[in-house]
Amino acid sequence: MTVLIRILKFTRSLAPYYAGIMIAAAIVTAAGLAVPFITGRATDVISEALSAGASDGGAAPGATRSTIITVILLAVALLAVSLIEAAVGNVGGYWGDVMSAKMRTILSTRYFEQLLSLPQRYYDNELTGTIVARLNRSISEITNFMKSFSNMFVTLILTTIAVLAISAWYYWPLAVLLAIAYPVYLWLTALTSRRWQRLEGDKNDHVDVASGRFAEVVGQMRMVKSFVSERRELNAFSSRFRSTESLTAEQSKHWHRMDALRQGVLHAIFFGLYTIIFVRTVLGFFTLGEMVMLVQLMSMARQPVTSLSWVVDTAQRAIAGSKSYFEVMDLDPRDVDGGGTRPVNADRDASGSRSAVAPGAEPEQAPAAAISFRGVHFGYDDDANVLSDVTFDVAPGERVAFVGESGGGKTTLTNLLMGLYGVRSGSISVEGSGADLESLRRNIGVVFQEPALFSGTIAENIAYGRPEATREEIDEAARRAAVDVFVRKFPQGYDTVIGERGVKLSGGQKQRIAVARAMLKDAPILVLDEATSALDTKSERMVQAGLEDLMVGRTTLIIAHRLSTIAEVDRIFTLRDGRIDEIGTPAELAASGGIYSELLALQASPSSSDRKRLRELDVVG
Template structure:
């Protein structure tokens, strides 16, 4: 019931649909309840006519004609009721379908909104495929339940109350037996449900993990095939689903064992009900019509009881599914984030464009990755960061963009915004691995400025040398590039990423060395675009190629998460520090020196 209440609160805008579905259900239920009375009345009319004909009192044509008219009118009444049931029932079904679709939209949108609000830390610990699988499974189960519940709930309740009242009116022991059947069946169902839900939750874990890995493998199929890992991935995938087979067998055995007990109790109670009705008819307490009417009512009474099994089954799936859904919805982004200080805008007054002051940072409960980092970057200055792999270079840029919070210290960025969103608008990023989407070339270039004109998009593309290869495509800038730009080469993807940053035209630029993975020709083209992009902008460069460091204004070297040196390339070349070591290693023909250069995450 708690889950149902939460879902109703989440989807309160659908209240008119819930009300309409329930009104339709009321009409259908009342119409259905009229059928036993009409059938019973027809039975009595026909029985009286047959009895009169048998004893010679009904031989005149008038009573026969009157009986025929009566039964035809009763048949017409049944037709009208059937048409009402069919018409209103289908209207209710239509409302149910629309309500279900709208509920899926609401729940999916809320889920996506929550995912967008969650910090980067959440995605560091979750598989993308698992997140997607959780959305599909959870919302499908919840919407299916709510659609069924809204259609059936009123019908079950009204039918139960009406049958109990009518049975009590004709003979109170019938109502007593029915009143025993409902709670006993519910109690046995509750006993069944507890174990069933636990097993369902275990199954969901296996399915979510398998689905997450499935999505990951499909997205990295080139790697899987390159390492001949198809069989290993298939084995791990099938093992997960084989585990669900075992759980399903246990779950089904438990369910059907308990269902056999429930059905046995139910059949015993209805045996008593039918026996009472038949015996009292023989004794003359009930007419044949009343007997037929009561038997039909008992059949109607059986439906709510047996329907409980199906309702409980879908409810259990909804509860188990919504548990995963609400686990995500209940996450507090600030708690998941782990707190810490975020960058703040420092206004447009004269001063540094970027200032780190005593910044400490570490992941979760691990030791500090960065310790007491302090530096400033002047407006329009180009600063490169150099250090060993894992030394904290990329972490600095993540902190600058507010993807994580610093444990202590402060980060100030020139600008007038009041939140992280406005701060991120002031920063353009070109990642080492270009992150593209599955749309067109034009859509990817305009991702940071979706309102850009086609002329602006193509101008940025020309500056980044994107037009060199796009003009060879049949559909030009409207070419769909596939998931993560799979149809493009590494150089082509990187040039689109540079064009995207150019079009955004942010005052601060972060380059997580955009050319380190490119061939010489592509590097020259991309580097030319980057030179244009860096003009007049404050630029931070994560350096992997020494060739991109020589033209910067200053270099910051990092050692073990601490700033080791800050100075111009010329100053650091003579200081004997990390940068000087890199230059010496680059000039050395020794294989061991080349190996050391790679260890420092730098190439010549």
């Protein structure tokens, strides 16, 4: 019931559909309840006519006409209630289909909205395929249940109440036996449900993990084939589903064993009901028509009871499915995030509010730094610190590069700058970042080492940061990033669909699109996480020229793996073991004997061992 209430709260805008479906179900139920009375009355009319004819040696013509007219009218009444039942039932079915579609939209949209609000830390610990599988399975099971429940709830309730009342009117022991049947059946169903739900939850876990891995493998098929891992992946996948087979067998055995018990109890109670009806008809307490009517009512009474089995089955699936759904919906982004402070506007204090100024005093000058890290400590989850006591300033329009060994925290710095994670201690301020993370990220253009592209056209991917951009602006950014060089070869030009993650493009082509996207965004702060690492020498020169133009007047942070790309920066910050080791111009650090100097020496060395050392440091010339 708690799950049902939560679903209704989530979809309260569908209340008119729920009401319409229930009204339609009530009309259909009333029409169905009229049938036993009509057929019972027809049985009595025909029985009386036959009895009169037998006693009189044949019925009089007038009496026969009267009887025929009566039974025809009763047949017309049966036709009328059948047509009403069909028409209204189909209207209710239509409303149910529309309601189900709207519910899927609401639940899917809210799920996606919640996912978009969750911090990056959540996605570090979840498989993409599992997230998608959870959405599809959970929402399908919830919508199926709500559609069936709204269609059947009123029917079950009205039918039960009507049959109990009519049975009590004719003979109270009938109502007593029916009143016993319903709670006993529900009690046995509840006993069945507890274990069934636990097993269903275990099955869902296996399916979600298998689906998550399935999506990963499909997305990395080139890697799987290159390492001849098809059989291993298939075995792991099938193993998960084989586990669901044994769980299903256990689940089904339990369900059917309990169902046999429920059905046996139900059959025994209805045996008593039919026996009472038949005996009292023989004794003359019921007419033949009343017997037919009561037998039909008992059949209708059986329908709600047996329907409970199907309703409970879909309800159990909905409960098990909604558990995964609501686990995500109940996540508080602040709790998932793990806390920590995010970048604040450079002219604001750590709380995000402007610094107070005493009456009559001159306001403080805004800090000169466009970006400022102060005593920053950070680590992922409960792991040790990746960055420790990092402090530096970057002036407006300055170009700085971060150099260090692989895993030294260079990319982590940019993640913190964009507010993807909160720092454990210390503070970060960014000039003009605004009061929230959305404003902060609008002011930062980024080119990742791994270019992230979406399925769709080349133009759509370039305009991802500025969807309102004109085609002329897109073309200009593409030209500056040397995208036009290869786009001209495509028949569809910028309208070429590039496939999931840009699978139809080379690594260098994808990287150039990523660079064009940053150019078009035109943000005051630029982050280049080895933006030209996937390019050949010729393409690198073309893209680098565009980047040089883009960096003019912008505060730029460059994560450097290729030392040749940072020769013209204003300053270099070297990282060692998560700490700032040196800060200086390229010329100063080249002569300092530190990390940068060592890397330059290794790069210039013809020794194979030195070249190997460079590769180990994840640095190239």
